[in-house]
Amino acid sequence: MIYLDNAATTIPLPDVISAMTDTMMNVYGNPSSTYQAGRQAKKILDESRTSLAISIGATSDELIFTSGGTESNNFALHSLAYRDVTKKHIITSIIEHPSVLNTVEELEKKGFDVTYLPVDKSGVISIQDVKNAIRPDTSFISVMYVNNEVGTVQPIEQIAELLKDKDILLHTDAVQAYGILPIDVKKLGADMLSVSSHKVHGPRGTGFVFVKKGVRVQPLLHGGGQEQGVRSGTENVASIAGFAKAISQLHLTDKQKHIVQLQETLLSELSKTEIDYEVNGSMEETRKVPTIVNVWFKGIPASKLLIQLDLSGIMVSAGSACSAGSLKPSRILLSMFQDEKRASESLRISFSEMNTLEEIKTLVETLKKYAV
Ligand SMILES: Cc1ncc(COP(=O)(O)O)c(C=O)c1O
The missing domain is CATH 3.40.640.10 (Type I PLP-dependent aspartate aminotransferase-like (Major domain))
Known part of the structure; x- marks a missing residue:
């Protein structure tokens, strides 16, 4: 998992x-x-x-x-x-x-x-x-x-x-x-x-x-x-x-360093694939925390991708868990882009210091099967 x-x-x-x-x-x-x-x-x-x-x-x-x-x-x-x-x-x-x-x-x-x-x-x-x-x-x-x-x-x-x-x-x-x-x-x-x-x-x-x-x-x-x-x-x-x-138990500097690495790995591995995607929101270091990466997988309904990833043992989310149960397009993405399709084709991937670089690579390998 x-x-x-x-x-x-x-x-x-x-x-x-x-x-x-x-x-x-x-x-x-x-x-x-x-x-x-x-x-x-x-x-x-x-x-x-x-x-x-x-x-x-x-x-x-x-x-x-x-x-x-x-x-x-x-x-x-x-x-x-x-x-x-x-x-x-x-x-x-x-x-x-x-x-x-x-x-x-x-x-x-x-x-x-x-x-x-x-x-x-x-x-x-x-x-x-x-x-x-x-x-x-x-x-x-x-x-x-x-x-x-x-x-x-x-x-x-x-x-x-x-x-x-x-x-x-x-x-x-x-x-x-x-x-x-x-x-x-x-x-x-x-x-x-x-x-x-x-x-x-x-x-x-x-x-x-x-x-x-x-x-x-x-x-x-x-x-x-x-x-x-x-x-x-x-x-x-x-x-x-x-x-x-x-x-x-929190060692902030080490945690930040590790999570930045996870984010960089995700983005660099994604960039090597055929997947048509775009990151939602600022990627400026001072404007975004590295723990959350929200990605628009163009043309792939988030609900479908979410299920495929779940069946592969990978847990991510579409929108936030707090409004979960419902898979309505994210209100936040809608207010950023006024684009219902984009909002309903986006996934939130969020890291902690417990995640490993191997897990990120497995995620991208799995996305290569289902997000194209
Ligand atoms: C930004 C933000 N505020 C508030 C909450 C609610 O916190 P709690 O789940 O502890 O009630 C959450 C939980 O997801 C959150 O992400």
């Missing part, structure tokens, strides 16, 4: 599974309990929070654990929307993950006015469009750091620079950026940032949201007042320990 759908989820590392099992077997206390077993759980929670905070240049009190990227995004948008009820305008992009887009749609129903920034053919928004969209009643901007289907990097630092002297806050969905781009929240300038554990070989169902000191947030979940009172519910200590373990 060759797993090349790492933007959908990643394989948990053996050490992550061990850390989780160990926590579940030996640390049964509730981290809010004050006796020994509780204190033991609290210690794991605190240590995990500290190492995850360091991983983005934040402090521990700026991290709220959640059930993953979807909750982090819902929480961030809900918080920012209701921080100042006199401001009813939101700016986002057309290529956001559904956990952002569907949330702003809900906010629209509640009276907010939303500007959806377009992207160009390279899959990137324009800073001029952001400037033009800003209004006196703009409350916040939410733009993803890295797109989950084409891997393009959005100009978050530049947006933050634009907002420096304005009372407009900035959220970024960094789910596909974390673990491949070095993130320093101070340099990036975002007020809130969402991360998910299962994209970096941690467990599914865990993540965090960074909340810059001083930003007032609104709970989505009310209850016992865990996580500084803004995210109630007993913390998932085992998963959080697994998440922190995954990050402790």
Whole structure:
């Protein structure tokens, strides 16, 4: 089996599974309990929070654990929307993950006015469009750091620079950026940032949201007042320990180097074939992460290719797993190219440090059979 759908989820590392099992077997206390077993759980929670905070240049009190990227995004948008009820305008992009887009749609129903920034053919928004969209009643901007289907990097630092002297806050969905781009929240300038554990070989169902000191947030979940009172519910200590373990095993520079090699191998091997293809989105190093390569296989329906690859033991995807089940042409590719055929003939191939050059060669050999 060759797993090349790492933007959908990643394989948990053996050490992550061990850390989780160990926590579940030996640390049964509730981290809010004050006796020994509780204190033991609290210690794991605190240590995990500290190492995850360091991983983005934040402090521990700026991290709220959640059930993953979807909750982090819902929480961030809900918080920012209701921080100042006199401001009813939101700016986002057309290529956001559904956990952002569907949330702003809900906010629209509640009276907010939303500007959806377009992207160009390279899959990137324009800073001029952001400037033009800003209004006196703009409350916040939410733009993803890295797109989950084409891997393009959005100009978050530049947006933050634009907002420096304005009372407009900035959220970024960094789910596909974390673990491949070095993130320093101070340099990036975002007020809130969402991360998910299962994209970096941690467990599914865990993540965090960074909340810059001083930003007032609104709970989505009310209850016992865990996580500084803004995210109630007993913390998932085992998963959080697994998440922190995954990050402790991450060697960013080595990972980047390996994944760039995987991407280069894919592109050079493809270029030697008869296959008629084109890469979707920017290939500029500063504009795209190497983990995701989206390819248009001209004239071959993605659904057909997906099945052939699956039967050959290779897992990739058409569009994103999050909207899976349906094989509708990718909304993101449609907004980039306004070309339904192209959108329905494109596949997303996404790497992790666990993939090998041999696997990429096998993929191309298999494509040579079915993509011509
Ligand atoms: C860009 C992006 N944001 C948010 C999410 C949702 O994260 P989770 O699956 O942890 O809810 C995903 C998952 O695919 C994603 O790719």
